[in-house]
Amino acid sequence: MLSTMLLVTGAMGYFFYRVLNTPPKPEPDSFLDNDDEIERQAPRA
């Protein structure tokens, strides 16, 4: 019981810690950052 509870609590703490400590991505400010040409309903790759 305790090992399961510790595992789940630890996993939650670890991932939430990663979220809090990952710096936010900068806003894309160049053409190159925004030039993804994604195609709607593209045929299967």
Added chain:
Amino acid sequence: MSANKESWGSRVGLILAMAGNAVGLGNFLRFPVQAVQNGGGAFIIPYLICFLVMGIPLLWIEWSMGRFGGKFGHHSTPFIVDTMHKNRLWKYIGVFGIWTNIAVASYYCYLESWTLSYVFHSLGGTFSGLDQIGVSNFFDEYVSLGESTFGIPYEPIFFFVICLLLNTWILSQGLAKGVERVAKIGMPLLIVFGMFLAYKGFTITAGENGAINDSSVGLNFLWTPNFDELWSPTVWLAAAGQIFFTLSVGMGTIHCYASYVRSKDDIALNAMSAGWMNEFVEVVLGASILIPISIGYLGIDGVVDLVNKQGGLGLGFRTLPYLFYQWGDVLGAVAGVMWFGLLFFAGITSSLAMGTPWIGFLQDEFNWRRRPAAWSFGLIVLVLGMPTVLFFKYGVFDEYDYWAGTVSLVVFALFESILFAWVFGMNKGWREITSGADIKVPGIYKFIIKFVTPLLLLWVFIGSLITPKGGDWAGALSNGWELDDSSIINKIKNSNLKRQLAEATDPAVIEQLQDTLFFVNASRILLVVVFLSIAALVYIAYKKRVREGRI
């Protein structure tokens, strides 16, 4: 152009909203009962395995589908899935992602209103001085629209409407100012209340305040593994089913929330963080309250009997308010407020999520503004929810729950996993999952998402469709396949009700069963009509897009 220009205010807010969407009443009322009924501690093994090979993959699939659809300005599943393949029929599969939410919200908001009402009854001391039967009778009186101790006429309807107004108003405030703000308040409070009650659940001592067992008796009962059960398909089916309900996958809410994530932002870590937060609330808090406290005061036999007769819902509403008062009047009232308060926060953060796909659909496709779209959701839920309030005793509530809250989730998840891995293509799908990821996604998940998850979902669906009598799979294979009344096929045929009707001799019972049969069939027709109506709206929206050259 779509009137929908919303976005999340912060990353933590998004994760708390996603976790709030997943954390529901089932974390506290369903999970511990499922564990007790399916091998105790041994249940946690298939449960965690299903979380790893079905829950996490589905979270990543839904988050990435949502963010992908959001790049094209879609915020509801019909047109999110439509972006992924040219076949026009996919958008009608996506109808499940709106229909499920409207249908589930219709009964879920009623359930949520019970928790709100019980918070006020705990504050007002309604349960003080009542014995266990008195508290149980209060519940029966309540759901039968009987006399109210507050003197409010039709009290359940009053609280249902209040609850709906609250949901609708919050939804009308928008994503960041409404949904996210509630999640930022509700989730921390839920965890604090849960930790207090879990502490009480862990510290019951036999002989104190009328307790007959130490906490350890209840915790051992819940957690002692019965390894014989580990090989039972029924247990695995129950574990997979619990993962569905607890993570809110197969509903369309995750797609909708994720569609507001910026295209370059992470989804892999966000999904893990929200998913594990839900697991913490379920496995750590959910397992430490209902069963340990109940067994501490009522003993194992008493609780098993109550669980079999009333399920987790009955135990939570009929029994716990009485048990809290064993701690004295003040602490009993405080514990009642905390218990029903945490259930209310668990409920409202989920029901708010159910409103967003419909609102997103109206904003994207028909240029509705947020406010009228939110009020239209409230009105639809009021109309569809009233039968669950008025005809609760005829099984309307259970019927909504079974078809919209159970079967529909599996069907939609099965379709979306096939669409993502096999139609959209695993290579493109993998790129979507890992794009902008703040963690390294293990490569093994490419294989799991492509093969294991769809096969497991197919097995869950087939297992639910043709569940053998008594869950005896080995016996069914060797002695002929007799369907259980819980199987989807026998549910459609109303086998259980018809058998009860054939065996009944008391005219009053016969009349009750005949009425129940009528309301069960009427509920199904109503749900089908709602589904077809949404499908018709999707068709109109599609034609509109074609006319406007937007597709």
